[in-house]
Amino acid sequence: MKKALSFIAIALSLILTFTTGAFAASEDLATEAQGRTLLIEKVKVDTIEATPGFDNEGAENLFDNDPATKFCTNTFPAEVSWQLDGSYVVDAVIICTANDNAQYTGRNPATWTLYGSTDGENYAVIHEGSASDLEDVNFTYFLITFENSTAYSHYKLEIPAAEAADVLQISEFILVEADQAAEAPAAEEEAPAVEEEVVEEPAAVAAPATADVLTVSVLSLALAGVVGIVASKKRSK
Ligand SMILES: [Ca+2]
Numbered sequence: 001m002k003k004a005l006s007f008i009a010i011a012l013s014l015i016l017t018f019t020t021g022a023f024a025a026s027e028d029l030a031t032e033a034q035g036r037t038l039l040i041e042k043v044k045v046d047t048i049e050a051t052p053g054f055d056n057e058g059a060e061n062l063f064d065n066d067p068a069t070k071f072c073t074n075t076f077p078a079e080v081s082w083q084l085d086g087s088y089v090v091d092a093v094i095i096c097t098a099n100d101n102a103q104y105t106g107r108n109p110a111t112w113t114l115y116g117s118t119d120g121e122n123y124a125v126i127h128e129g130s131a132s133d134l135e136d137v138n139f140t141y142f143l144i145t146f147e148n149s150t151a152y153s154h155y156k157l158e159i160p161a162a163e164a165a166d167v168l169q170i171s172e173f174i175l176v177e178a179d180q181a182a183e184a185p186a187a188e189e190e191a192p193a194v195e196e197e198v199v200e201e202p203a204a205v206a207a208p209a210t211a212d213v214l215t216v217s218v219l220s221l222a223l224a225g226v227v228g229i230v231a232s233k234k235r236s237k
Helices: 002-018 029-033 059-063 180-200 202-236
Strands: 043-050 071-073 078-096 111-117 123-130 141-145 151-159 168-170 172-177
Touching (some): 029 141, 043 059, 071 078
Antiparallel strands (some): 078 172, 111 123
């Protein structure tokens, strides 16, 4: 039973390792979030600065938790910076496509870079995304995961160009907080699997010990035989 559980734990961790990147998309945010902590409410709306968008299609629409509103622009590179109400470790984002990506294909980012900063001046690259992160579909959320363990309070999104159009559009850009508490038990579960293998090996080593006991027993019997013969000879004298 323990072996079965260990095997399942290892299989799951392998699956998680190899699926780092975009998960299957969903039109439902909760489904795509898979229980993760979303930082939508943490965005300080008055700190948003961005490349201008078309009428009523500014970058503030990325943070309003409404897929029906979008950031739409033909000015490149498109840049958006914003601040959260504190420092958070982010190891994923959820990007949502807009109302007519299926009709006007190629409007997703060709590439995109997420930066983090603790002071709003010095930014470090957190993740570089590509066109393959999204598809030409409407109102669809895409979860993109990556490695990061540094907490930042300021964030910046940079998009050099649209994938295959003169216009770029995204309806939501949601930062996802790293769930470090969930990662710790997974590492602990793997340990017993290694211990079990070690326990099995001494069984093979036990054979020589048995042989030694047999050798000692045979020698003891032989010795007893010799003593018996000597004793009987003495008696016969
Ligand atoms: Ca929106």
